[in-house]
Amino acid sequence: MAAIKKFNPPANISDFDSASPLLDEWNEKLSLRFESEIQSLINDVNVRPNQIAFFNPVKAPSGQVTVAHITWGGFPNVLTATFGKQRALQIADDLRSFIAYEDPNGGQELNFNFRPQDEYLEWIVKRDETTGKIKEVVFTCEGPEYWETLSQDPELLLRLYKLYAGPEVTLTDLQHSQDVYERNENNDLEKVYGKGEYNRWNKWNLSSAIHLTHPANTLSAEINLAARSTVARKKDEAILTDAHDLICCSGYGGPNRNSDPTIGSVANSAARDRNWVSLHDPIGLYISAINPSQFTKPDGSAIPDFESRYWNIIRSSNDGKMILRSSVKVPENEMFDGEPLLLGDLLVNGDTLHYGGQVADTVTVGLYVDVVPNGPQATGLPCPSKCCIDRTYPNIDNVVSIDQDCETVPEAFALRETGRRLVSYELKGYSRAIVIGVER
Amino acid sequence: MTQALDNDLLEPILDGSDIQGNIVPGFNKDHRTLLGFTIGNPDESKKWIKLISDQISTFYEVYSFSNAYKSEMQRLRTEPMGLIATWTNIAFSYPGMKKLLKDMRQVDPFLDNAFKNGLHLSSSSLGDPADQDAEGHVSKWIIGRADDIPDIFLIVDSDLPENMEIKAHYIAETASKHGLKKIYEEIAHDLSYYGNEQLRGHEHFGFKDGISQPGIRGRISNNPTDYLTPRSTTTVNDSNSPEFSPDGKPLIAPGEFIIGYPVQNFNYPRRANPADPCPELLKNGSYLVYRRLRQDVAGFENFAKRESQKLSNSHEFSNINPTRFKSLIVGRWPSGAPLSKSPEQDNPELAKDKHNNNMFGYIDDFSGFKTPVFSHIRKINPRDLSTDDGSASKTLKRKIIRRGIPFGPPLDLAKPDPVNGNRGLLFISYQASIRDQFEFLMRKWANSAFNPSNGFSPGVHHQGGLDLVIGQGKENDNRIRHNYLRAKINDKIIEAKITTEGLGLLDWVIPTGGGYFFSPSVSSLRNILGSP
Numbered sequence A: 001m002a003a004i005k006k007f008n009p010p011a012n013i014s015d016f017d018s019a020s021p022l023l024d025e026w027n028e029k030l031s032l033r034f035e036s037e038i039q040s041l042i043n044d045v046n047v048r049p050n051q052i053a054f055f056n057p058v059k060a061p062s063g064q065v066t067v068a069h070i071t072w073g074g075f076p077n078v079l080t081a082t083f084g085k086q087r088a089l090q091i092a093d094d095l096r097s098f099i100a101y102e103d104p105n106g107g108q109e110l111n112f113n114f115r116p117q118d119e120y121l122e123w124i125v126k127r128d129e130t131t132g133k134i135k136e137v138v139f140t141c142e143g144p145e146y147w148e149t150l151s152q153d154p155e156l157l158l159r160l161y162k163l164y165a166g167p168e169v170t171l172t173d174l175q176h177s178q179d180v181y182e183r184n185e186n187n188d189l190e191k192v193y194g195k196g197e198y199n200r201w202n203k204w205n206l207s208s209a210i211h212l213t214h215p216a217n218t219l220s221a222e223i224n225l226a227a228r229s230t231v232a233r234k235k236d237e238a239i240l241t242d243a244h245d246l247i248c249c250s251g252y253g254g255p256n257r258n259s260d261p262t263i264g265s266v267a268n269s270a271a272r273d274r275n276w277v278s279l280h281d282p283i284g285l286y287i288s289a290i291n292p293s294q295f296t297k298p299d300g301s302a303i304p305d306f307e308s309r310y311w312n313i314i315r316s317s318n319d320g321k322m323i324l325r326s327s328v329k330v331p332e333n334e335m336f337d338g339e340p341l342l343l344g345d346l347l348v349n350g351d352t353l354h355y356g357g358q359v360a361d362t363v364t365v366g367l368y369v370d371v372v373p374n375g376p377q378a379t380g381l382p383c384p385s386k387c388c389i390d391r392t393y394p395n396i397d398n399v400v401s402i403d404q405d406c407e408t409v410p411e412a413f414a415l416r417e418t419g420r421r422l423v424s425y426e427l428k429g430y431s432r433a434i435v436i437g438v439e440r
Numbered sequence B: 001m002t003q004a005l006d007n008d009l010l011e012p013i014l015d016g017s018d019i020q021g022n023i024v025p026g027f028n029k030d031h032r033t034l035l036g037f038t039i040g041n042p043d044e045s046k047k048w049i050k051l052i053s054d055q056i057s058t059f060y061e062v063y064s065f066s067n068a069y070k071s072e073m074q075r076l077r078t079e080p081m082g083l084i085a086t087w088t089n090i091a092f093s094y095p096g097m098k099k100l101l102k103d104m105r106q107v108d109p110f111l112d113n114a115f116k117n118g119l120h121l122s123s124s125s126l127g128d129p130a131d132q133d134a135e136g137h138v139s140k141w142i143i144g145r146a147d148d149i150p151d152i153f154l155i156v157d158s159d160l161p162e163n164m165e166i167k168a169h170y171i172a173e174t175a176s177k178h179g180l181k182k183i184y185e186e187i188a189h190d191l192s193y194y195g196n197e198q199l200r201g202h203e204h205f206g207f208k209d210g211i212s213q214p215g216i217r218g219r220i221s222n223n224p225t226d227y228l229t230p231r232s233t234t235t236v237n238d239s240n241s242p243e244f245s246p247d248g249k250p251l252i253a254p255g256e257f258i259i260g261y262p263v264q265n266f267n268y269p270r271r272a273n274p275a276d277p278c279p280e281l282l283k284n285g286s287y288l289v290y291r292r293l294r295q296d297v298a299g300f301e302n303f304a305k306r307e308s309q310k311l312s313n314s315h316e317f318s319n320i321n322p323t324r325f326k327s328l329i330v331g332r333w334p335s336g337a338p339l340s341k342s343p344e345q346d347n348p349e350l351a352k353d354k355h356n357n358n359m360f361g362y363i364d365d366f367s368g369f370k371t372p373v374f375s376h377i378r379k380i381n382p383r384d385l386s387t388d389d390g391s392a393s394k395t396l397k398r399k400i401i402r403r404g405i406p407f408g409p410p411l412d413l414a415k416p417d418p419v420n421g422n423r424g425l426l427f428i429s430y431q432a433s434i435r436d437q438f439e440f441l442m443r444k445w446a447n448s449a450f451n452p453s454n455g456f457s458p459g460v461h462h463q464g465g466l467d468l469v470i471g472q473g474k475e476n477d478n479r480i481r482h483n484y485l486r487a488k489i490n491d492k493i494i495e496a497k498i499t500t501e502g503l504g505l506l507d508w509v510i511p512t513g514g515g516y517f518f519s520p521s522v523s524s525l526r527n528i529l530g531s532p
Helices: A021-043 A077-083 A085-092 A144-150 A154-165 A203-208 A219-228 A243-250 A259-272 A356-360 A413-419 A422-427 B042-053 B059-076 B094-100 B113-117 B119-126 B161-177 B297-312 B322-330 B348-352 B392-398 B434-446 B522-529
Strands: A066-073 A096-101 A109-114 A122-127 A134-140 A180-183 A189-193 A275-279 A286-290 A311-316 A323-329 A363-373 A385-389 A397-401 B031-038 B086-092 B152-158 B181-189 B286-295 B405-407 B424-431 B482-489 B492-499 B509-519
Touching: A021 A144, A021 A219, A066 A259, A077 A085, A085 A356, A122 A203, A122 A356, A134 A356, A144 A154, A144 A219, A154 A203, A219 A259, A219 A275, A243 A259, A243 A385, A243 A397, A243 B392, A259 A275, A259 A363, B031 B161, B042 B086, B042 B094, B042 B161, B042 B522, B086 B094, B086 B161, B094 B113, B094 B509, B113 B119, B113 B434, B113 B509, B119 B286, B119 B434, B119 B509, B152 B161, B161 B181, B181 B405, B286 B434, B297 B322, B297 B492, B392 B434, B424 B434, B424 B509
Parallel strands: none
Antiparallel strands: A066 A363, A096 A109, A096 A180, A122 A134, A134 A323, A180 A189, A275 A363, A286 A323, A286 A363, A311 A323, A385 A397, B031 B152, B031 B181, B086 B152, B086 B509, B286 B424, B286 B509, B405 B424, B482 B492
8 A cells, every 4th residue: 555645635525726735734734633643542542652553644554455434323322322212313403502611710601502413424404484394404524623724714614604504604603703711621711712713613504514513523533533442452351352342441432422332343453453554535524325215205105216316415525425515305396296395294214204313314424444454463451441331321331430430420420521521522632522512 | 341230120020921922932833824804893803802812822831832842852852743832923003003992192102103104104215126016016015005904913823734724714714703804814834844854944045044033031930040041151251241042142131022121221231221111002012023025036046156157257256156155145054054153165063053053253254254244144133243333232222033934835946836936935023113123124234235334345435235135226226236245365355246237137035015013912912902
């Protein structure tokens, strides 16, 4: 395998013109992130440098490269595990919020909204104003970091927002209107964003799903997860192989997601088999597919041309296989039984479509992991973390330090804890938190 | 994980006199009649239900018989003579339930949505043909079309075909006297019935069927170790890994199959969560999926012959003959021996060893060099792999109890076909949720080209492909299926493409009937559905 010359934008999307300095900036940002994760494996995870299987794709080792397309269901498992599927469907479409502060003294509280959709897939629902029926569900799986890079070209940023969200978007709508402070691990307030910086949680992103908003849905989290999961782990002298055991032991990613245990276990298994492991360029999270057969007309009849007429790929690689943005809607003027047909009239698995989450449940998300043979021999490090079953929600795991007594973990710990500390969790590279936030 | 385990929650006492016997432990007889009725007069039907409730074989009855059979067999070291039984179970469709219950409001919110909608509404989402002219289109089914759904569905099993016939006749005759109209009758036999004992337990494509079943947790008495499913003494004592029975069944909380009992925890294979609340009608009951699947044996053989010939011309896959090719599609050899443990050739001795024949996983064969990622048994039961659905422990919540039987005589390709292709499988499964179990397996795994797990490939977008037994191609691809077979040679992964393109026929498993039903407890049958 030849190392890549530089990192490309997600899905090789061509927002920048080929001479834009932001292409280099994106490359540097990712390369630094990979290097920093490798360094962190040495400094924070105590992996010996000659045992690190994770590599920076611009410095890839030679050998046959094979790729794993790792996939997972787009509807958040954490919501189903906590509340049951029916309630989860109701919750998933609505925004949640977290709290930050306007000044270092903790005076004025600031509310930021985000989507509680943490499988690296987020969606918004557009409804018919008269009937309330769903007209369209729009999906995104773009990490916020790319849009932060893009924000350095305000003209381009505004042009893209206008294209996807509408002509009334202004630049100031997209920027923080004041400094933003958050509590750090020592409970002190520290500045996380400055006035005028790009605001990931701006109102147009929230209403139009331009990119991911959930604090755990970031490319940084993806790279962190890939790097950390290449570390072999052992417990009672046995090398761990099970996805759940690994994620609890290592403390990477979120154990209550569909995605992270699976991504982690695939990367870990490749590293255990003496391979070099990394993410495949273009680095990104991608919508892999929608299952068209799950949709039927109101009478239960199939929609054979669903993918060509109802499924709209809006941003993707040229071949349409790496999808960043897409939507589902019934084409204008389509009739059924003499009436205009809306998306909300369709059946999903035989049920009437009431929630965007029912559509998300038919969508598969994925990423690509590269593997090159003849990597280092993994020896297996002890577990720094473990999982404790939540006392309120038995299908929820809380990740705690290996030394902590599970009896001392407060009820619904993860849900309460992270509702107030989203930004700092994410910025510090933590991605293991369950983030549901609080009701608005 | 060190938090305390609650054994009463994990191993509740199962109500053996109330649960129908084909759910657990299962009839497992050689001869079966299926009957479908519609209700004419609900009051008369209720009288008949009350009458017939005495005929319903319970869990205890079947369990005791099986124990007597096993014990006699152990003593005699041969099949016991004269120990025969004839058993009946009953189930209701949603339309049937509505006709019998005056007030559905108490029950309706607790019912599985798929059950309420009916199989005819789910059909196309399971991959069944959308073309209204296709044989497998729901409008062409011999039972289960939108206008042809049985209200009541019965299973009559026996060791002797004549006893089955007598019982089925009695049921039909009494039903008729109470205004029930018989709209469906189907008779099926184990393939050994047709003269070849070698085919016992096999399905029409030639493979031993029904090997991997869930081991259901729970006790049959107050005795703390009187388990329904025996326990293995060799199980690894790791509280985070699944526990297995001696014959390699993963142990699963009973509430995943019988309503009203504790259910599997999402993350911990040896933990159960309290039962979900349910009305009396549903307690001790289970949902029944019936699919009448015609198998085009000649079509499958042609496909295997053509593709294996093509593969064997290549250097890397030169050892592939039609039997091996079909086994790669199934994931087991015809004897039932898994490729995972015997990748090069069939191993009938392994197939007889119930424990070893079922104790395997895929973690060490992630890319599918032994058991291809698209193999039927791997697609619908990915065992120790994490999947698009999360950790492997979640897979335990997707499992179903299978109680199918073949129909029609085996095909002899050298002779004219006496039934003109009318052979296949009367697939029956039991589960606590049709939506989250049977339909999940069909939609998310069998019919996905890359889920539950795709492995490593030299091609960025190479998808392992659909389950080539029950998965069906997409309509906009003309139902053509493509798969990648992988081998590792000199440390390199090599792939070969398999395709159904150009075959003319596209499906060799064709739905020709079916329905979603609810199999209630005996007490619900007597006191609710059969109560005036």
